[in-house]
Amino acid sequence: MTTKKEEKRIRTRFAPSPTGPLHIGSVRTALFNYLFARKNRGDFLLRIEDTDKERSKKEWEVQLMESLEWFGLNWDEGPILSDQQKIDFGNHLVNYLGSHAPYRQSERTYIYKKYLQQLIDAGQAYFCFCTKEELDAQKQYLMSIGEPPVYQGKCRDLSKGKAEEYLREGKKCVIRFKTPENLKISFNDLIRGKIEFDSSVLGDFVIAKDLENPLYNFTCIVDDAEMEISHVIRGEEHVSNTPKQIVLIRALGFEEPAYAHLPLILNAQKKKMSKREGKTSVTEYIEEGYLAEALVNFIALLGWNPGTEREIFSIDELIADFSLNKIQKAGAVFNLEKLNWLNGVYLRKKSLKDLTSACLPYLEKAGFVENVSLDLYRIKETKEEVFIDWLEKVVFLYQERIKKLTEITELVDYFFKKELDYPKELLAWKQMSDKEISDSLNASLRIISDLDDFKADNIQEALFKEAEKIGDRGSLLWPLRVSLTGKKSSAGPMEIAETLGKEKTMERIKKAIRIMKNE
């Protein structure tokens, strides 16, 4: 005889509803489910909770899966893709999905119906014919006298005959669960410890609009049981749903999963992040040029810590170090500054090739270049053709300076413009007089025109030699740099000159000289 419980396979799920873009908090929920499953060599499932037919849209479902793909959060199993889904999802996503389509609640109505009927037959659920107006008034009243605003059970003991009669008449109704009275429902939250509720605060809650239209709390527990989910890891806002789900689980004789409720991600006002203020959907962060690695690293550290002082983690390293008991109980403010820093770290880590290809869409969108053929681009304004290698040189100059991919366009715009537009005063380093500026620019022009091998090192050597005579590098380099970029801050002038090429460099210095002459 063995008393040791058989090791249950770890199975988690991410269960979003396709009613909008993926929320940053949902990504963290997905990530933690993923990390926990991978860490324990278990399964990670995706379940689309689209029981709300009004609000659920296929477009959101597609976008949601694309976001998950972007983050690299792959799920393990699912039904076979239908022909309709292949059309809806598009080639790219179909290729990506392979055989792992997500579970969709809208396709599982027959399952819920079966269990719903079971509860009704057993007298554990009943039809309620109360009107919305009636219920609203009741709720108002209960709250005004400080009682929990729960259903008072008017239809609870309606006779079977009467209910059937109403049903036949086509009277509007819902299905309520007959919540056991005077019952303490407690569960052991893996993050928070024991949490207890009194069943009186639950009331006879609605579990379905009708047999064909079950509601969240019901579909959720049926699916979790059917899919043999071992750990339900979800946001803190679900704590109050848990006792409802537990009484349903018991009524249906299912096995209770383990629960872990994640602390919320808060905005700067310490409130639950909402769409109203700030960016909450991941698509916005993607568009702004945050990298998946950076976002994953950042989000993981929001409410979880490795127990060491390490800050940088790849997703595989997170899997290796992840554990639920290192998760924080209190909500965490989304700290954009730290995300920016982390993104910079990952941007600097990227190979130049990868970074450049990540920047290209932004450069094209800004109208700087257009793709001509494989590696060939055309600068839109000058019609000049450049190879990808050259674009890599441009990007390289700013690899250490960008925090987000969007920033690349304003940083490098001067490489793509025919004419630079800047005020004359910008050419002055400290208190330089007009004459000093002109002299400085002429000196740079002379030095550069004398140079044969136009490499940054050579340019620097020649320039520094001249600067020594003047005794001040700034008065030579600043005007030169501004003449090439039209900006008060940028990468170094020698590197820029090399990238620009001798001809353009000279053109721009000459232009600056003309500006000094007020021409």
Place this chain on the structure above:
RNA sequence: GGCCCUAUCGUCUAACGGUCAGGACACCAGAUUUUCAAUCUGGUAAUCAGGGUUCGAUUCCCUGUAGGGUCACCA
């Protein structure tokens, strides 16, 4: 309002009941530098309050305070 949860630098967080309360971001100063970054060095900055328990409390208990979540025929 009822119920539930939470509380360490501005923010994310570390600290078997014994640490000088540690790290990271941000900020400030210095080094480097033509500028802006990057980089390096240093610095400012916290245990919500009051009671217990204990030789000793950030840590355990109670009360208060503050903040958050939730109270749908949404999920």
